[in-house]
Amino acid sequence: MTTDHRGYFGELTAALRAAQVPAEQIDTTVADLAAHLAETGTAPEEEFGPAADFAAQLGGAAPAVTGPADEAETWTWTADVYNDRRLLAVHGDQGWEVERLDALGRFVCRRARDTALRWEYRREIVNGKQRDKVLGRLTPEGWELCGEWFFYAYFKRPKAASAGPAAALDALPARPARSWYIGVKGWIASVGWLAVVAVILTAYYSRNLDFAVAFPVLLAGTFGMTYWVRRTVTKSCGDTT
Structure with a gap:
């Protein structure tokens, strides 16, 4: 039986980061689990179940992330509808999470310094009854509505949902100098x-x-x-x- 469990623990780590579990707690948890497997000689899937399900259990039991306000960066920017999706992809890869759109249609973002994740976004056209249809289609896939502007709705989800451990963000790029992107x-x-x-x-x-x-x-x-x-x-x- 293989003792290389890096794939399992990589998936578990990414899922815990997506649940905003503190990095120090993730490292301690993974080390304890690895030590336990070394003693029992069992496979992680047999001992703990699928990594995503196990992470949901651990993340749900984790305490909320608290701390001084300066542990997170905030940034507000705007773009026209011809460039917004491209720029959301760029900034999402830099760890910026869109929390909402303000009254002027600007993207209000937040980035945690110690637990930053890569984010992916999508934009949908919503009109009347179509809004519920779009939400019903995207919500089961992990997409969360993060803002609406006229007939557009913007959705976000941690990139780990589609890219797995490769979505981990090890270094934070500098905050963009611009906040106005109109083509x-x-x-x-x-x-x-x-x-x-x-x-x-x-x-x-x-x-x-x-x-x-x-x-x-x-x-x-x-x-x-x-x-x-x-x-x-x-x-x-x-x-x-």
Whole structure:
């Protein structure tokens, strides 16, 4: 019988990190378990069961991570809908966890210094009843809703769920210097929408356009810009509705 249990303990370690068990506690637990197996000569699967199930038991019994606020970094950033998924992948690999989207649509992130994990993200289009359908499809796969903006919903999960031990983050890259990522297409969409509003308001206040005309045109322009943004993003990113 093999005595090399690195694969099992690697999976166990990654799962415990995903459950936010303190690193020191993980090391002590793994050392104790390895010593126990050395004495009994049994395989870890026979003694403890599947690594993921065993980690759930250990993680559930673990105390909550507490400590001074400076043990975790926080960072807030924003991007247009043409770049958000690419940047979420980049920053997720650096250990940044999106906690929520604020009222301005910015990603509010946190990164624990001692127990940082790699995170993966996905974006879905949600409309009305479709929201429950999307949640029902993704929740069983470990995806957690972390924010919504207009008709987009963002989901996160620890990368260990798909990459296993390879998702462990041993060193933390420096916090990005930028917090504003708006590309050319994003600026075109923003400026175009503002231009429509400006033209309508200027015409109205100069008394060249009646409110009964201005309001429907403004409303139509707003919906038109929203539709254009959604269509171009969906086409370029391959989202489904």
